[in-house]
Amino acid sequence: MTQRRILSPEARVALWRSLQTFTLTRIVIALVLLLYFGVDFENGALRITQQVAQICLGYAIMALVFSFAARHQRRFLVQLGVQVALDLLVISLLYLAAGGLRSGLGILYLFPLAGAAILAPLLLALFAAAVATLFLLGLSAWQLVEGFDPPLMQAGLFGAAFFAAVLVANRMAARLLGQEELAAQRGADLRIQQAINEIVIADVGDGILVVGADGAVFTGNPAARRMLGLQADTSGFLLHAAPAFEPLAEAFDAWLAAPENDTAFVTVKPYREGDGAGDVRGRRDQPVHVKLRFARVAAPADVVGEAVGEAGERSVIFMQDVSAIENQAQQLKLASMGRLTASIAHEVRNPLSAIGHATALLAEDLHGPAEVRLLKIVGDNVARVNRMVEDILQLSRKAQPNGEPVPLGPFLEQLKAEFCEIHGLAGDIxxxxxxxxxxxxxxxLHLHEVLLNLLNNAVRYASRQPASIRIFPARDAAGRRELHVQDDGPGITPEVRDHLFEPFYTTSSKGTGLGLYLARELCLNNDAKLDYEYRFDPSALGPRKASGRFVITFALA
Structure with missing residues (x-):
């Protein structure tokens, strides 16, 4: 029964290994019997008979033959049956030679019977126990007929013990083999699941990094290597040791401090090996905007262990290339907008001019409050549509930029004065x-338009307190100069950030949704990059220590 249930190769190997151990134990028993029958330990003399010596030596030789045959692993039940039969025969011969039940050799029957109970089906093991019991009872009955006084009760107790030992050993062996079969099946399922996970992780479009609590990177999938510009071996470096990955490390530290905030947006700037990358082997030629999501690996205490400590904790960073999504959305909208631009001048501007002119003529004759309010609504919407038309037409004009260097100091001061005058703001704002x-x-001219667009957005949400709008330069890890535009108003949510630079997307009822898109296009036209980034500032308020800002990354000189 036990042998028929075993299906897995691992369980079959375990049975053959047990049979080999069984044969080696038989050799030891044969040597022990030689010592038992051959040496008189009280007088120090040999007292073995030729018959007993032949039986023990033959038993040892057959044990060697069985050990050699078991290595070929063929016909398990046949080999086991022959071995158990030989054991019963040899023990019975020695039992007769030693004088029967009073010699105490009846206990030797437990060795082959236990082996049969463990390795053979229950029916075969019970048959072997029945043979041994019948032999003991038959010999006792024969001695009784011959006029001797044999211990019949002791023979019966030996028989009962044989059956009990076979039943207990067989049940325990069946349970252990079942557990081993289950463990083997679970192991096979786990290996299959692991192979599936490796295929899925390797083929998934999102990047996956496994890091420790200290920021050590243990592994990552191919998508993560592509996003970060890493070479084939992703592991073996610290996020904090690579200046190019400083935004990623700061976002990870902020999540560890506030686990409830598990989403962040960072920008990985271009870098080269040895240039802002620390010991990292890799490079990136273009910036990439990445959406991060963090998750902690919940490992049981008995797996991690107290000796491992916090360094044994694992976390998973899921990375999504938002730049690719933004570019795809922009291309879809630009495809339809390109067909609209060709006819928009004549189809929209001419009727729009007529509406604006008629509104101006009506304003000269109508002076009632209701009429003035209605005319103002018409005029405002005409101006809004006209501004949208101008922005759309400007997108099609890819003017060649002026490559002369622009001194930032005088340029920003002049822009500040113009902006404050337009909006009637105090200079310290x-x-x-x-x-x-x-x-x-x-x-x-392009930089003036880009910054004016960003400042118009900032003044809409800033508190208008002193220094509530900030423009300040900085440098990234690769030495590129940056210009940050920031206000003290509420930051842009991740949901809005996903569509921030898409054309025609706006959260304001008075906006056209083209200002930020046009600003980014002008930056690209000047080999620069405009993005909205979450920078982590230790002096900032809030648990995330993060503040959003628009960042212009200029081209290298």
């Missing part, structure tokens, strides 16, 4: 950081 006499390669 806009704070400009020290540019340090630096200059950037950017068309001044």
């Amino acid at each position: 806009v704070y400009i950081g020290d540019p340090g006499g630096s200059a950037v390669r950017f068309d001044p």
Whole structure:
């Protein structure tokens, strides 16, 4: 029964290994019997008979033959049956030679019977126990007929013990083999599941990094290597030791401090090996905007262990390339917008001009409050549609930028004065950081339009307190100059950030949804990059220590 239930190769190997152990034990028993029958330990003399010596030596030789045959692993039940039969025969011969039940050799029957109970089906093991019991009872009955006084009760107790030992050993062996079969099946299922997970993780589009509590990277999938520009071996470095991955490390530290905030957006800037990458082997030629999501690996205490400590904790960072999604959305909208641009001048601007002119003529004759309010609504919407038309037409004009360097100090001061005058703001509302006499390669008209667009967005949400709008330069890990535009208003939510630079997307009832898109296009036209980033500032308020800002990354000089 036990042998027929075993299906897995691991369980079959375990049975053959047990049979080999069984044969080796038989050799030891044969040597012990030689010592038992051959040496008189009280007088120190040999007292073995030729018959007993032949039986023991033959038993040892057959044990060697059985050990050699078991290595070939063929016909398990046949080999086991022959071995058990030989054991019963040899023990019975020795039992007769030693004088029967009073010699105490009846206990030797437990050795082959236990082996049969463990390795053979229950029916075969019970048959062997029945043979041994019948032999003991038959011999006792024969001695009784011959006029001797045999211990019949002792023979019966030996028989009962044989059956009890066979039943108990067989049940225990069946349970152990069942557990081993189950463990083997679970192991096979686990290996299959692991192979499936490896295929899925390797083929999934999102990046996956496994990191420790100290920021050590243990492994990552191919998508993570592509996003970060890493070479084939992802493991073996610290996020904090690579300046290029500083935004990623800061976001991870912020999540550890506040686990309820498990989403963040960071920008990985271009870097080269040895240039802002620390010991990391890799490079990136273009910036990538990444959406991060963090998850902690819940490992039981008995798996991690107290000796491992916090270094044994594992966390998973899921990375999604938001830049690719943004570009795809923009391409879809630009495909339809390109067909609209060709006819928009004549189809929209001419009727729009007529509506605006008629509104101006009506304003000269109508002076009632209701009429003035209605005319103002018409005029405002005409101006809004006209501004949208101008923005759309400007998108099709890819003017060649002026490559002359622009000194940031005088340029920003002039822009600040113009902006404050337009909006009627006090001069201390806009704070400009020290540019340090630096200059950037950017068309001044384009830079003026980009910054004016960003400042118009900032003044809409800022508190208008002193320094509530900030413009300050900085440098990234690769040494590229950046210009940050930030206000003290509420930050942009991740949901809005996903669509921030898409054309025609706006959260304001008065906006056209083209301002930020146009600003980014002008930056790209000047080999620069405009993005909204979450920078982690230890002096900022809130658990995330993060503050959103628009960042212009200029091209290298």
